[in-house]
Amino acid sequence: KAQHAVSGLKEPFILQNLKDAIERDFKTKHSASDYAKALNISVKTLAKITKTYFNKTLTDVxxxxxxxxxxxxxxxxxxxxxxxxxxxxxxxxxxxxxxxxxxxxxxxxxxxxxxxxxxxx
CATH class of the missing domain: 1.10.10.60 (Homeodomain-like)
Incomplete structure (x- = not known):
């Protein structure tokens, strides 16, 4: 339960970092793995968070x-x-x-x- 609460707090932070990273790097970085690497998170986790919050794939975003x-x-x-x-x-x-x-x-x-x-x- 406590673990879930922590990840729940971190997700909006990760999303903000993702949006910032895309805004900064979209002209040079086109793949989901580029952004996962930049945010030091697995592609799978980042994809799941993106899908949950935006209802879109990371690639779509x-x-x-x-x-x-x-x-x-x-x-x-x-x-x-x-x-x-x-x-x-x-x-x-x-x-x-x-x-x-x-x-x-x-x-x-x-x-x-x-x-x-x-x-x-």
């Missing part, structure tokens, strides 16, 4: 942050998709485009054309 930034860049800048992909830690723009499309159901270029400024210059 990381992906969401990357997508928010990608959308922001697509919307606010006229940087090439390749450049945005690179800035977000993807060496391969096609892999990034698939990742974006899997998470949003629309390609980065289509997103820009429909939601962004759709600049042609």
């Amino acid at each position: 990381i992906s969401e942050r990357i997508i928010i930034e990608a959308k922001r860049e697509l919307y606010l800048t006229n940087k090439a998709v390749k450049e945005i992909a690179y800035e977000l830690g993807y060496q391969d723009e096609y892999y990034f485009s698939r990742f974006f499309k899997n998470n949003t159901d629309i390609s980065p270029q289509m997103y820009r054309d429909t939601v962004g400024f759709g600049r042609d210059d």
Whole structure:
């Protein structure tokens, strides 16, 4: 019982550290294991906490942050998709485009054309 109370207190602290770590490192660290290592916790434990509190997988939480930034860049800048992909830690723009499309159901270029400024210059 006492053990559970201690872990119950630690979980929000771990989640705050996780959110801070993702905010700081999402451009370079994309995997659940990167964050588990950074927080000195097992992937399994961190995944369980994330699922409990956010009702999402850790991978989904990381992906969401990357997508928010990608959308922001697509919307606010006229940087090439390749450049945005690179800035977000993807060496391969096609892999990034698939990742974006899997998470949003629309390609980065289509997103820009429909939601962004759709600049042609």
